[in-house]
Amino acid sequence: MLNLQQALELAHQAIDSGQTAQAEAICRQILGVDPHQPETLHLLGILLHQGGRNAEAVETIRLALTVKPDFVHARNNLGFILQSLGRADDAENCFRQVIKETPDFPGALAGLGGLLLSQGRFGEAKQAFMSLLARFPDDTATMFNLGLAHQHLGEMEQGRERYLQVLARKPDDPGSLANLGAIYQGMGQLDEAMACYRQVLKQKPDASSALCNLGVLLLEKGDMEAAKDKFRQVLAMQPDHPEALCNMGNALRKQGRLPEAIEEFKKALHIRPDMPQAISMWGVVLLEQGQPEEAMARFRLALTLKPDFFEALANLGNACQEMGRLEEAIGYYRQSLAIQPRFHEALANLGLACHKLGRRDEAVANLNLALEIRRDYPEALVNLAAVLHKQGDIQAAIAHFQRALQLRPNHPETLSNLGNACQDLKRLDEAVALYRQALDIKPNFPEAWSNLGNALRFQGKLDQAIACYQKALTLKPEHFEAYSNLGVAYMELGRFAEAIAACRAAQHYQPDFAEAWFNESLVRLLTGDFKGGWPGYEWRWRMPHFGGHGYDQSQWDGSPLEGQSIVLHCEQGFGDSIQYIRFAPMVKAAGGVVTVVCPRSLGRLFTSAQGMDRLVIQTEKLGPVDLQIPLQSLPLVLGVTVETIPSRPSYLAADSVAVATWQRYLEGVDGLKVGVAWRGNSQHKNDHNRSMDPKLFARILNVPGCCFFNLQKGADRSELDLLAGSGRLIDHSDKLTDFAETAALMAHLDLVLAVDTSVIHLAGSLGCPAWVLLPFSPDWRWLLGREDSPWYPGLRLFRQPAHGDWMGVVAQVTHRLEQVVAGKSSILWPVRG
Template sequence: MNIQQAFASALKFQQSGKTEEAARLYGEIAAADPQFAPAVNNLGLLRADAGRDAEAVALFRRTLGLAPGSLNGWINLGALLVRLGRPEEAVRAYSAAIRLKPDQPAVLNQMGIQLERLKRADEARDVLARAAALAPDDAEIANNHGALLRMAHRLNEAVVCFRRAIALNPQYAGAYSNLGSAVKDRGAFWEALLAFRRATRLDPDFAGAHWNESLVRLLLGDFIQGWRGYEWRWKHGRLPSPQRSFVQPRWDGSPLKGRRLLVYWEQGFGDVLQFVRYLPLLAQATVGMAGGQPVYLECQRVLLPLLRRLPGTIAVETGGPLPDFDVQIPVLSLPALFGTRLETVPARVPYLTAEPDLVARWGERLRGLEGLKVGIVWAGSPTHGNDRNRSIGLAPFARLALLPGVSLVSIQKGPTEGQAATPPGGFPLLNLSPDIRDFADTAAIMANLDLVVCVDTSVAHLAGALGVPVWVMVPFAPDWRWMLDREDSPWYPTMRLFRQDRPGSWDGALDRLEHALRSRAAG
């Protein structure tokens, strides 16, 4: 039997599911004629299907060494590299396939997805646009193109893409969910709810749609259904902290009766700072009970010195040994167990306090400032999913520095804190950022300030929890906790909100904030 006949027989075995026979024959062909690229390629496919990934990659690369113009070889290699989580190499493979044959919408689609994973958003968007033009009737490509347009805040175009995907496939739950997110970004919150509900009716286990619906409900003040849906966050799989696994059962809100409770942190610093307000309430509930116990709190290292001061709470650092406990719960599940409604938010402040010695020490640094002492923070964590909408940079604060009777103080931490060393235009700014070690230092500085002005980040929650006056700049489509159409916050009595008038523009909010600060300084 010659090489061509053997290859035909191996192909029949492969197509009929007799993979072992096919692999044996392909191996024999490759051994007899090492230059016969089709056999090497097909053996690579069988090895990939069997989970022998390293062998498969080597075989595909060998195929392409023999036949650099093998379209299937490049596509097969790209698909395997995607599966292996190697997007940069996958993009190179798909790029080679596109150079050989430019009009391949499916390959362009996959290439665009990988470019997005590499944070090369502009390239990804261009590639998906090409795919959509080549395959206007492909619902998946329309949906993926829309997702990238939404990331670029081209919301109207994104909505058009999602509606086209739905028209092409009315059962496409993912497109309904993406449509909900896009119209939410435009401020059409009731329309967003309908889209998320449609997605979950089509796919009852669609965690992302359930969770997004809960966020809109919380934003609209429907706390009862909102907290219930918020539990889908764990199945959504996109939180910065995974759900923990403990032998001890999750607390169901029943009386503790001497059982020791561990509350553990999740998500970001601001989330923890906002919801540890419930721990003193838990501690109060156990006081006087037979065998009453303090509440244990596991938290991030930079929060530990501050949260150790919570009454009735023993705070421990994450990653270290945990105390003995009987039941456990994540901190953001407490509002649901308390049955928190808008009118019953536990808003008494301060529920956090600064260390007196630190307050005195930082007070010396601030003693020489004249007028209103205003702490500023212009950026949140760059890893936050909505950071592009909320962070504004230091430059817009220059107008506040020029107001008579106002002294600005940088309490910014993170990658952008270096901006405070050389403020744009050289405006006056006391830069405390380099010497801030943790949130205990930030709290002590705030105790010496008259006001904090910041973007939507953890500092806003810290100031609110301390009872310090704080003004927060809020994006047009806000995080759920800032709700809608109000300048105050039900969570923090000393907080005032300055909202964007339209997506992407801070002009109106900054104008109102400047006017308010001018009046406050004059008063």
């Protein structure tokens, strides 16, 4: 007869040979002799568990522990069986009791760590696995599980190191490769992630999760067809694979095939109705279809199924941002980031929302953080470029747009944004090419059509520009920006009724769109409707590129001042300030104590202005005042019309000492002395329209009997060399240190001849005769169809006979100049009323 030890060895041999029924019979024979034999009870409990009879297994092992309470192996295995029954608390008690009795017992540490992982208690799980790894430093299963804990805790660097430790010992371990790929993916190291998934697929070509993850990475890199091929491979093996269907829908969405994308999401939800990812992605499509409220309902439904679904929270933020509810959007992004602090998409969109609210530092910080997490994240690069563009750092913006296009070469929105940056640098041919490239990829892209229209308008191709705006409006009838741009194009063609109608349409679709109101005001002012134009002109302060004027005092409304102090401050170009300083005496007459604040370059000139008690340079301390008003808002409160413009031969004067100094520079100069300027500030929005090519302007300098003086500040050397070729251009522009010096030089001239720039306003304010060379659609202040100006009696206007026809202007000017030299015409010839 066998003794106990021999019988147990025989049972183990039966187990090793797969004869579990025989092993169970042996155990029951032993227990028939000794019903409380603990080792046999433990072994029978294991066999019952393997046979799926877990309730019996628990009772059997508990009996063993009653007989032998310090039987740690039995208690540890009881923990695993209880865990399989879903009795997590009882299982945890077992593991912890074993560890308390035997702190270094590896099975209990491993069991506790696995249980804690399954419960999402990742910090505690990490501690259990670290204790186990300290005892067994070469155990790859513990390394793997510790990597999982790090990964779930967002400790990506530590997780990566653990998986690399496993792979150093087991180079083809598929679980470690897959998880390492996920970590690289989360860190934005997409190429490394793809290499991991491909290595998994080399061993297991049918690994659906690796195929899906590889497809998602290809999507992120913009390779839509390759991504879809991976999803198709999964679906060929598993037609009802909900993740592959959802990912296929996302790929179709990114290709703009939105109805097809929705069908894929529907398929996924038919298989798994409670799949929050598919519900949320359906919401993303609805958002792109212009249905933000419906999209938000989807995102909220996804969150009821998965309350910690940080992607859905971020999508709620995107929907709010789309509707202009920026503070609400920021709240959702912060909720998303509270769950997943390294969610780069939420950080990038949070940065964009902060940018729209003018919180530039916060925007840049969030976008840079997104790029730290994922250095090759195109959306963050594009959003950061938008912030830099807004800040005026256009070259840096272009660099970021170009980097985004390296990562995602055919992204139409990025191409269009890069075109906008090039357009702002006056690189119009590049801008047009970029817009056309975007439209080749995405023909139904209304914003790109409108942007292309702007570039073509700046090139003077107005008919083509109008066609582009109309195409944009066909695609998106509520595109208010396209309507406003169309209004400007119509104005430049002299189609004023259509211009106003287009601006009104923009206002209808977006009542607070400042540019539409401002553009309508320009049309009305240009056509002489000052009463209808001045109110809309005030909308300039709501336009982003104007910014605020920085004064906190209430704005004067034109009522009697009765001794109150008021500051009149410059706001835009130098010429505008010179033009509007004429109204200071009218403010003084209203009973005010008048202070004028101006830039230093106008300071000496403005000391000759009337109607002010004090002059302050912008960099100097102002002191307390009661009221303020920008100079260009004075016509509104004063009720100025074309007929009531204060028009005097001069209202500013040159400094007598400076005039005497300039005398010596003009000694010995013969002929008609003419000051010239051929272009304005290149940063001016209308510079493309008002400035003249110096090659064309040079023809005027060939008129004999004249000596020309350069009044153009900041001219390129190449321009001066070209114009000096006539031998009649005298250049003392280095001595024109401020407007007072230029005024002193003008005091010695017979005529000023220039395009629409501050030089003309200076000449007009001094009473110096001047001829203005104007485009077909001039700045509003020059009005229409007249040779003189109600603003300046000493001016005569030469207008393009057709859009872009500077040659016609040059012909008029040279002919008139020749007549003046020949004594056949006066400089200021009489004009018909």
